Amino acid sequence: MTDEQEKSQAEPVRVGVLGARGRMGVEVCKAVDAAPDMDLVAMIDQGDWLFNASDAGAEVVVDFTTPDVVMDNLHWCIDQGISAVVGTTGFTEQRLERVRGWLARKPGVGVLIAPNFGIGAVLMMQFAARAARHFESVEIIEQHHPRKLDAPSGTATHTARLIATARAEAGLGPVPDATKDEVPGARGAEIDGVRVHAVRATGLVAHQEVLFGTTGETLTIRHDSYDRASFMPGVLLAVRAVRHRPGLTVGLDALLD
Numbered sequence: 411m412t413d414e415q416e417k418s419q420a421e422p423v424r425v426g427v428l429g430a431r432g433r434m435g436v437e438v439c440k441a442v443d444a445a446p447d448m449d450l451v452a453m454i455d456q457g458d459w460l461f462n463a464s465d466a467g468a469e470v471v472v473d474f475t476t477p478d479v480v481m482d483n484l485h486w487c488i489d490q491g492i493s494a495v496v497g498t499t500g501f502t503e504q505r506l507e508r509v510r511g512w513l514a515r516k517p518g519v520g521v522l523i524a525p526n527f528g529i530g531a532v533l534m535m536q537f538a539a540r541a542a543r544h545f546e547s548v549e550i551i552e553q554h555h556p557r558k559l560d561a562p563s564g565t566a567t568h569t570a571r572l573i574a575t576a577r578a579e580a581g582l583g584p585v586p587d588a589t590k591d592e593v594p595g596a597r598g599a600e601i602d603g604v605r606v607h608a609v610r611a612t613g614l615v616a617h618q619e620v621l622f623g624t625t626g627e628t629l630t631i632r633h634d635s636y637d638r639a640s641f642m643p644g645v646l647l648a649v650r651a652v653r654h655r656p657g658l659t660v661g662l663d664a665l666l667d
């Protein structure tokens with residue numbers, strides 16, 4: 411362990427939260443505030459000055475904002491030498507590549523981007539990836555609260571990509587489907603060959619089913635977040651780890667093994 415790592419284990423991590431007045435941001439501020447090994451030093455929302463975070467000496471910034479502002483926030487954090495934990499959605503492979511480029515110029519900085527910080531959701535994605543090669547058919551049904559800005563969810567997109575990779579590695583062909591879309595959208599969106607259906611309803615928080623089918627049987631893998639508190643153990647785990655993981659980490663998987 412380096413001197414810096416020993417010091418950082420003894421002293422509370424100084425954390426800033428971006429999107430602090432949002433549904434997730436409020437929950438993150440509460441969780442960080444309650445963690446004995448963390449100090450909440452900056453709460454920043456739209457219209458506030460990002461420099462409040464660096465002025466307050468934030469060592470880690472947690473971003474739950476919106477897909478249209480998250481890249482600027484992240485670029486700024488990396489430039490300032492501040493590590494970041496990002497839950498905001500909208501990360502395409504091109505965006506991840508840009509983040510890697512910024513990080514290449516700041517070798518000590520860590521960024522962890524996860525489409526879902528729920529431990530159960532991470533396991534659901536792992537189980538789905540494992541099941542994928544054994545089933546001819548697969549569809550994803552994600553269900554969220556109606557104030558969610560994006561569809562399909564980041565979790566559904568990530569799951570579809572994992573499944574597509576597993577199917578390709580197993581040499582599976584396209585999912586069989588003779589149906590003609592009489593009404594556009596009736597069969598959902600297609601991500602890497604996997605159909606994804608997005609449901610929005612009051613009362614929901616964040617839920618996903620992955621439905622697999624093969625001859626004579628189906629398998630459903632389902633995860634439900636009933637409360638945003640479900641994301642907090644994953645967020646705190648990432649805050650504790652990110653400064654010791656320079657470069658880009660995608661997903662929480664590596665921290666759970």
Ligand SMILES: NC(=O)c1ccc[n+]([C@@H]2O[C@H](COP(=O)([O-])OP(=O)(O)OC[C@H]3O[C@@H](n4cnc5c(N)ncnc54)[C@H](O)[C@@H]3O)[C@@H](O)[C@H]2O)c1
Binds near residue numbers: 432456474476479526
């Ligand atoms: N990874 C996960 O586990 C996870 C879990 C829940 C939500 N999310 C994602 O997190 C994001 C936020 O979700 P939410 O439900 O909290 O949304 P929200 O709309 O309630 O909150 C977003 C907040 O960001 C603020 N904001 C906008 N621009 C800003 C800027 N430039 N700087 C600072 N703050 C800014 C808004 O004012 C708002 O308060 C979404 O992309 C959502 O999909 C991810």
Ligand SMILES: O=C(O)C1=N[C@H](C(=O)O)CCC1
Binds near residue numbers: 525559565
């Ligand atoms: O509430 C949201 O918005 C959520 N967004 C993430 C996604 O898009 O996958 C994670 C679940 C909650």
